[in-house]
Amino acid sequence: MQHTVFYNEHLTHSAKMVEFCGWNMPINYGSQIKEHEAVRTDAGMFDVAHMVITDIRGSGSKDFLRYLxxxxxxxxxxxxxxKALYSGMLNELGCVIDDLIVYYTDFGYRIISNAGTAEKDQLWMKRQSEKFNVELILRDDLSILAVQGPKAITKLIAAKPELADKLSNLKPFSAIADAGIFYARTGYTGEDGLEIVLPNSQAVSFWRMLVAQGVIPCGLAARDTLRLEAGMNLYGHDMDESISPLECNMDWVVDLSDESRSFIGRDAYQKLKTSVALFKQVGLVLLGRGVLREGQKIIHDGAEIGVITSGTFSPSLKQSIAIARIKKDFLDEIKTVAxxxxxxxxxxxxxxxxxxxxGKRVYE
Amino acid sequence: MYDNEMKFVDTHEWVRLSSTGGENIATIGITAHAQELLGDLVYIELPSVGKVVNFHEVVGVIESVKAASDLYSPVVGEIIEVNDAVIADPTLANTDPHGEGWLFKAKLTDIEQMSKLMSAAQYKASIGEEE
Structure with a gap:
């Protein structure tokens, strides 16, 4: 099992460690609910150094990414x-190999993608890049730390006052670099905050600096309840290589506006758009007590109409919620199913x- | 934590025996180790009073944010009481799993079966905890 650069910090904070995609990661530091609440009301931080950073260099970078x-x-x-852009990487069937963020920086394009898909993504990108004048550089010399919550940026500025102007003016889905550290106003929690990419050699001191400001270390379990409340997909659960962007609320990241742009999966995706056999993604809220879980079936009028792809107990709403796929012809005016x-x-x-x-409930 | 008055099963339930009016009454809960594995508890489903249960029969469900886990009866008998407080606030089974967080009580019909349960020392050894 691999360790991130923050491994000893997790042990210092009494983390319960688990295996996740080949990495030894903190699931919680005592209570995932308290960690969840810290992010919704104050500031929490996540070791996401297991995620994959790929820099794209070379004159063919833009053409390559427009194709990939x-x-x-x-x-x-x-x-x-x-600026940053959320995107899917599709296969020839128009289904999702991975979801990722691509940043446009003065040193070229940078992709941050999932840990669980690391190996297949690298093989796929390498193969697709052969026709282009590009170099793919895997940045395992860097680590990512996500600092999230309404007070995340304030607390970081308290530790690094010299960044006050730069960080408070940083727009959502934008990034800046300062002294070799890359600050992106992105996240996976539904709160304000930053994803910080920094050299491995500086990562631990940065973590400790945030701990000193009262930023709470949060584990993968809190990360999952936060992203689920925020309606964000988890690869391998809410979508995978057999699911098209149309079925997992990712159609908004498929850009067909330039008709001359050929990208992998485009033809298949356009055909799928007209298919009636598809599913669509919805949210579910359990009206009684209990917990919705991945794999549970959705029933309407005695027929199975879909399946839960992620379910949990929502610490913010104090009831169970889920992300589900239901048949596309299911009518929007039907408000209650089983x-x-x-x-x-x-x-x-x-x-x-x-x-x-x-921090606020937003569904009707 | 795992005191000698208690008996244990490998599905991580504990039993504490008492004798009331000539009846053998067992109080049952999940162990400190079990709640530690499950994490923050959010939902507990318990058997109805009057239900006759067998050893290792599934009698309820314990759900944490993370996972659902079956609750097994460690005894043979009839359910006489469930802990409404832990249904209302499942975190009681996190904060005081061997006390306030008890789950149900049963009137035993087979006291002999109790001898097959693990002692505190045996249970601790089974979960890799030192004496």
Whole structure:
């Protein structure tokens, strides 16, 4: 099992460590609910150094990424240096190999992608890049630390006052570099905050600096409840290589506007758009007590109409919520369906995602 | 924590015996080790009073944020009481699993079966905790 650079810090904070995608990671530091609440009301931080950073260099970078990704990086050039773009990376069937963020920086394009898909992503990118004048550089000399919550940026500025102007003016989905550290106003929690990419050699002192400001270390378990409340997909659960962006609320990151742009999966995706056999993604809220879980079936009028792809107990809403795929022809005006929990049909409300943003319930 | 008055099973339930009016009454809960494995508890489903249960029969569900786990009866008998407080606030089984966080009580119909349960020392050895 691999360790991130923060491993000893986790042990210092009494983390319960688990295996995750080949990495030994903290699941919680005592109570995942308290960690969740820290991010919703104050500031928490996550070791996400297991995620993969790939820098793209060379004159063919833009053409390569316009071919590789479902979203169009040409938009980044118009928006300016430092901008970030969420995208899918599709296979020839128009389904999702991975979801990722691509940053447009003065040193070229940078992709941050999932740890669980690291190996297949690298093989895929390498193979697709052969036709282009590009070099892919795996940055395992860098680590990522996510600092999230309404007070995340304030607490970071308290530790690094020289960054006050730069960080408070940083727009969402933008990044800046300062003294070799890359600060991106992005995240996976539904709160304000930063994802910070820094050299391994500086990572531990940075972590300790944030601890000294009262930023709470948070584990993977809190990360999961936060992202689920925020209606954000988890690769391998809410989507995978058999699921198209149309079925997991990722169609907004497939950019068809430039008709001359050929990207992997485009033809298949356009055909799928007209298919009636598809599913669509919705949110579910359990009306009674209990917990919705991945794999539970959704029933309406005695027929199975879908499945839960992620379910949990929501610490913010104090009830169970889920992300689900239901048949596309399911009518939006039907507000209540049932979920089969251990043989009992429990009523759930169908809602539009997300459930929570900026600490507040947002669904109807 | 695992005191000698208690008996244990490998599915991580504990039993404490008492004798009331000539009846053998067992109080049952999940162990400190079990709640540690499960993490923050959010939902507990317990058997109905009057239900007759067998050893190792599934009688309820314990759910944490992270996972669902079956609750097994470590005894043979009839359910006479469930802990409404722990249903209302499942975190009681996190904070005081061997006390306030008890789950249900049963009137034993087979006291002999109790001899097959683990002692505190045996249970601790089974979960890799030192004496």
């Amino acid at each position: 990704l479902s979203n169009d990086v040409a938009k980044l050039e118009q928006q300016g240096l430092g 979920v089969d929990i251990r043989g009992n049909l429990e009523p759930v409300k169908v809602v539009k995602l997300p459930f929570v943003r900026r």
